[in-house]
Amino acid sequence: MAAADESSRIHPETLAVPRGVALSQMAIGYYVSHTLYVAAKLGLADLLKDGPREGRDLAAATQTHAASLIRVMRLLASVGIFEEQRDGRFALAPLGQLLRSDVSGSLRSLILLFAGIGLQNAWKDLEYCLRTGEPAFRRAAPGATPYSLIDLDPDATELFDKAMATFVPVTAAAVAKAFDFSAFNTVIDVGGGTGGLLIGLLKAYPKLKGIVFDQPHAAERAKQQVAAAGLTDRCQVVGGSFFDEIPSGADAYLVKEVLIDWDDEHATAILKNCRAAMPAHGKVVIIEDVYPARINQSAESRRATANDVLMLVCMGGRQRSEAEFRELLAESGFRLMRVVPTAARVRIIEGERV
Numbered sequence: 001m002a003a004a005d006e007s008s009r010i011h012p013e014t015l016a017v018p019r020g021v022a023l024s025q026m027a028i029g030y031y032v033s034h035t036l037y038v039a040a041k042l043g044l045a046d047l048l049k050d051g052p053r054e055g056r057d058l059a060a061a062t063q064t065h066a067a068s069l070i071r072v073m074r075l076l077a078s079v080g081i082f083e084e085q086r087d088g089r090f091a092l093a094p095l096g097q098l099l100r101s102d103v104s105g106s107l108r109s110l111i112l113l114f115a116g117i118g119l120q121n122a123w124k125d126l127e128y129c130l131r132t133g134e135p136a137f138r139r140a141a142p143g144a145t146p147y148s149l150i151d152l153d154p155d156a157t158e159l160f161d162k163a164m165a166t167f168v169p170v171t172a173a174a175v176a177k178a179f180d181f182s183a184f185n186t187v188i189d190v191g192g193g194t195g196g197l198l199i200g201l202l203k204a205y206p207k208l209k210g211i212v213f214d215q216p217h218a219a220e221r222a223k224q225q226v227a228a229a230g231l232t233d234r235c236q237v238v239g240g241s242f243f244d245e246i247p248s249g250a251d252a253y254l255v256k257e258v259l260i261d262w263d264d265e266h267a268t269a270i271l272k273n274c275r276a277a278m279p280a281h282g283k284v285v286i287i288e289d290v291y292p293a294r295i296n297q298s299a300e301s302r303r304a305t306a307n308d309v310l311m312l313v314c315m316g317g318r319q320r321s322e323a324e325f326r327e328l329l330a331e332s333g334f335r336l337m338r339v340v341p342t343a344a345r346v347r348i349i350e351g352e353r354v
Contacts, residue, residue, distance in 0.1 A: 035075050037115035040108050045099035052089035109162035122314050135316040146315045165196050172200025174344035181205050184251040188213055190242050191258035195222035199229045211236045211247055242270050248277040256287035261317040271332035286349040291321040325349050
C-alpha cells in the first residue's frame, strides 16, 4: 500500500513543468502574433487558395528569402494556420482560410490592425500608461486623440474601417434578433462607421428608417455601402462629429462600440449630445461588451480584460461594467432600463431620458 500511495502521489516537481510551460508560452505569444501579421501582409493565404505550393514558389511570389520563409511557414503550421505536407509543400489549414482576403468572414484586416506595427509599438509604452493613466500616443502627442492621428494616414484610416467592419454582419444579425426595433420609426447610428450595423437592421426591419452618422471620411464609405445594399430610400448618411452636434429627430440613438474608446468625460459628452438631439420619448441603445462583475479564467473574462487594457494603451477609453454604464447614463440624463444579452459578443444597454 505504501508503494502504491507513493507512486500515485503528484509531486510539486511534476506540477512545475506544465505551469512553467504555460507561463513561457504566454511570454512568447508575440512570436505567433507578429508572424501572423507578416503572413497577412504578404498575402500568403491568398497565394495558397488554389492549392498547395512549394516554399520556394511562395518566396518568389512574395520576394522573400526562401529558407527563411519556410521557417516562418513552419511556425504557423505548428499553430494550425498552414499545413506542411509530406512532399514539403504548404497548404492552407481550415483556420488559415480566414487569412484570405476574398472569403466571407475574412480576418485579414483585423489581424493587420491588431497584430500590426502601430499597435505593437503602442504596447511597448504600457509602463508609461500605467504610471500616467494616459494612452501611449499622448507621450509623443499630448493634445492628440486616437482618431486625429488615424486621420493623418489615409491607409491607416482605411485599414481601421475595414477591421472594425469585420464582425459587423454577425453583430447586426444578433442585435436585430435580440432587440425589437419595430417600435421605432427612425434610428441614428452614432459613430456608425461604414454603415454595416444599420444596413443589417434595416434589412431585418423593412419599415425602419435610419441615419448613419460619423466622421466625413467614414460617411463617404457608408454612402457607398448603403447604395450597394439598395437602401438609399430608407437610409441617410451624415458626416460630422458627435462631440459637436448629432442629427435630431430619431426615436432611437444607437451607440455601438463607441463609448469604449473614450474616458468618462468624453463618453458623457457623447451621450449628452444624443439626449439633446432626441425627442422626449427617445431611447439610447448602447451596444458593447460588458465588463464582468467578477474576473476569473473564463473566455469572457480574458476577452474583457484584454479589451480593457487595449483601450488603456491605445485609445484612452475603457470597458465598463453594468454598474458603470448605469452611472454613466445617470450622469448623462438617462436611466438604465435593461441589459439584453445577444448571441454575439456584445450586450444591448437600453436607456431612457429622465
